[in-house]
Amino acid sequence: MKSPANVVSYLALGIFLFAAEFYTLGMSPGHSPLMLVSHVLLLGVVLFHLGMHLFDSKPSFADASVVVFEITFLILAPALQLAHDAQVLVNTMPFDDTSALHANLIFIVFIVTYLGARHLLPRTIQASTARASEPLTIRYAALIPALAICVVAAMSAFNFASQLQAGDLDGIDVTPLDMIRAKVLFFLIVPVFILIVLHRPRRIGLVWIALALFAFVLLLICQNPLTEKRNALGPIYLTLLALAFQRHLKSPSRVFWAIFVLSGLFFPFSELFTNSRIDKWPLSWATIESFFEEHFASTTYDAWANTEAIVEMVSREGINAGRQLAGSLLFFVPHTVWPDKPLATAILVGEYLQRNYSMWFLNLSAPLPAEGYFDFSWAGVVAYGFLLGHFSRRADALVESPIPLRRALGCYLSFYVVFVLRGSLMVAVAYVVPVLVTFQLVSVLLTSRENRRAEPRTARPLYSGMARRK
Template sequence: MTSVITKNNNLKIAYILKTSVMLLITIVSLFIYGYNLTIYTTVNLSFFINLLFIIVFSAIHIFSRKISLMDSVFLVFFYTFFWLAPLLQTETGRYPNTMPFDERLIVLTNLYLLIFGVSYFSFKNLLHFRIKIKKINPNYYKLNDKTFNIIFIASILILLVFSDYLISNIFSNVGIGLNLERSSGLILNTFIFSFPLYIAYHSSLNFRNSKKYLFLFILSLIILIIFKNPFFVKRNALGPIYLTLFFLFYKNRFNNLKIFLFLVLILTIIFPFSQAFTHNRDLVAGDLLNTFITRVQTLDVKYALTSLDYDAWSNFMASIKYSEINDITYGRQLLGSVLFWVPRSIWSNKPIGSGALVAENMLMTKYNMWFSNLSMPFPGEGYINFGIIGIFMFSFILSIISKITDEFFKYNDLRLIFSLYVSFHMIFMLRGDLMSSLAYLVGILLAIFFVPVFLNKIFYKRGKR
């Protein structure tokens, strides 16, 4: 009887906490909205409607007992990159990609994003479709010591072969370079150098279950830091790596509310703060403390939210304008992204990234953009390929991915690693562009999931003979 009363009291406390958090988020967001109104009623209304969408679906998500890391990622990203940042940018009348203020385009961009968001949740929750994953023996997903040993030895050999390059980049952001073609460098960095991720993830799961794996975990963490320096690796690649490692330990302590608030902290504070390290090409190990102190003293969140780091919304607006001038690409950009692994020496007219395409053919010619290395958000990729149909198509694809990651989240083997990494990588993919984010995703998943599953399958079948 006492346990039942305690449980009911805990549920009431949780309900009050969630309600309080949602009220606080709503009040703060409405204050920010009111403080950044423009003189254009339609523009203000479009941002207000999208805020209502965020609040309603965030409340549904936070109060849900079914944990969905992907939904948290989607909602927080939508709030930060597709509402908060563009709201501040619109009020200033200046966009990071040099696009001018255009009332019609602003309203259209917000409308298409609303369609994208509602479609994502509709496909995932309202239609109740079930994802039937090909039946694979569950034993193939289990943590296999033989697989770990092989990948551990492979990681050590890779470390020895590339020791000069890897060690030089531990202490400086300008280390020894490798004279490689872009495609070869991509394979090396996203696939070959990602095997240490697997040994770190594998040993962390074992360590969580048994403390006797402590030494092995510490060793694998050192190797991981050598390959993926947390101070100098690009944030879009770094974030999913270490967030996955963190959640492998603390997954059971998180619910939707905690994950949601954690991601708000990551995307609005830590992400712009980390710019001090990842954008400083002359940074060396001895400067870390001074850089940390300086960035704490000068951190300006509003300035960061109006910088190029938060250009996703304005680049989506640019993709709409580009498509109106040059027509949609009818899947050409998507084909280039899917076939990212084909070298340009073989495919001479291979498409460039969608952000670069829009920059080179519009932003740098019609406006004042000075470089082409721009992002292109996930719904923008859908639009530039297939127009409004592409927005529905890409939201459907995202909902399928979300279904799979939600299903895999409940396990404690390779499926959990897959679920965590893909969910956190979706921050990179939602921001874009698709070509680079897909290349990173596929390369790393091969190293941390598909190769281990393949080796597990071999060892399991041999063990049954």
């Protein structure tokens, strides 16, 4: 949509990013000319991607999420971090021109490959079929026990949050049972709530309103910064907002700016909750202000710095020859069965930084392009960019589906792309598989198809009229 406002907003953001980049480079003189050129070239590629997105004919939540990741994690955060300290990166690794040039080239190749796969491949993915367009209804007999399980999950989540705030869980290792509880039991309420809201009765009464509010309260108890990582919470609440305002998000520019603004606000506020105990609230304005000033200079945005670390690791130790990918695909295999099972790439990066520099913990990131480089060198960067482009197209097809739960899953996966891009891949895969299983279980157990020749009796999809028939 080439409206004047769209063009002006694009130019304004581009000028702002160029100004931030040149300001940062000006504060840290003495670097290699090639490194400086690579920074500007990376920014140019990101702005080219942003232009392709803003002026596309159709909106895409997945593509917008990728652009937001590029701007925040690869442009803004590194600029602020280098302005804060031009000699030492946020991951305690000394700044090196050669590694910075290499990292920038990795991201450039990845983005170009992603754009090629997304825009140049034949568009063979169809969003809907005749069978898929048949209306669905809720099996209320199965919904009651599902909500009962969600109540149990909410009680468990409340107890977990209370223990966490009291410090009773400090130093406790996470077991596979804890993972199942967090990623399946606590998450179950998400597709259940979406199902209730998207399949509303023709006449909304007090019973349905009470049911929806009850499910929403359970959702807030099970999914909040005290019970779940903020990276996993983002896709959930962004999905709910996208489904609620999907009729208003009809242009690529609206989708991008909505995700850009919400991501910039959600992550800092959620981190305030996770880093400050409830007994210290309300926080002073000075505390909040200093937190926001330091937020983008923290290890939360260490993707670019850790790519430099991975470049150095590969130069010293060589590539991993697919071990990380094997560990990601077989994440469910315990170490007792596979003693040599690789650790997540981010943990390997953290251990390397601890051995060679001054890093003090292992909860780091390993961005997807760097993960591909770590496993397969430049071929991995190209392959992962290609796969991400195809994945984004698949997510777009789900968002356009006439089936409400598929549409919700498409939105979730679109926003989850940021988690995948930040890495590690093993963690991202391990987190998303239970989500896919839970969505599928809710769809199979709680919905049934109606005869198209019969008029729906109890329910109709809330957004069924929005999908384009092909």
